[in-house]
Each structure stands twice: as C-alpha cells, then as structure tokens.
Amino acid sequence: MKVFLLLYLCADASRTDCQVFPAQHWIGDTAYEQCLDAVPGLTKALTATNRQRHKFVCEIQTDAAKPVEEVARPRFIHQSFRM
Known part of the structure; x- marks a missing residue:
C-alpha cells in the first residue's frame, strides 16, 4: 500500500479555494498509520491562523489513481523536418 500525506494550502478558513x-x-502495511502519526x-507546527486555513490529509493511493508528480509525462521527441 502507498499512502501520501497531502498538504491543502487554502486561501481562507472556508477551505473552498485550496491547492494540494x-x-x-x-509504502507498506503500516503506511496509513505512519501518515496518521505524522499529522x-x-x-x-503551523501557526494558529494557518491551522484554521491549511490542513494535512492522508490519502491511500490506488493503482488507478496516481498523484500529480507520478503521472508519466510525454517525452519530447526530437525530430528533424526538411522541406
């Protein structure tokens, strides 16, 4: 099992406008528990104001969904064109 600790950085306390x-x-059988222990x-460690705006979330990754940094990006293929 793979678990990600996600930080939600939000513009205000309503947490409607956030970036993740x-x-x-x-990774492993105790991954979720390790994540929960870190939260x-x-x-x-956040300031009182930031505790109201930001939050940490533990998310289990399934094989179907991959976080942004693990999504394969297309490779640039250098091609030469002649006219």
Missing part, C-alpha cells in the same frame, strides 16, 4: 501539495509518502505534529 504532496508532502510525504509511505498531529505537523499541524501543531
């Missing part, structure tokens, strides 16, 4: 950033990941300390 992968912060960490774990309280990271949340406590």
Whole structure:
C-alpha cells in the first residue's frame, strides 16, 4: 500500500479555494498509520491562523489513481523536418 500525506494550502478558513501539495509518502502495511502519526505534529507546527486555513490529509493511493508528480509525462521527441 502507498499512502501520501497531502498538504491543502487554502486561501481562507472556508477551505473552498485550496491547492494540494504532496508532502510525504509511505509504502507498506503500516503506511496509513505512519501518515496518521505524522499529522498531529505537523499541524501543531503551523501557526494558529494557518491551522484554521491549511490542513494535512492522508490519502491511500490506488493503482488507478496516481498523484500529480507520478503521472508519466510525454517525452519530447526530437525530430528533424526538411522541406
């Protein structure tokens, strides 16, 4: 199992306008528990204002869905064209 710790950076406390950033990941049978153990300390490290706006979320990755940084990007193929 692969688990990602996602950081939701939000513009305000309503958390309606957020950007998601992968912060960490774990692999293995205890991956989810390891992620959950990390969240309280990271949340406590935020300032009081930021605790209301931002949040950490543990997400289990399935084989069908891959996080943004793991999606294969098309390779640039150099081609030469002559006229």
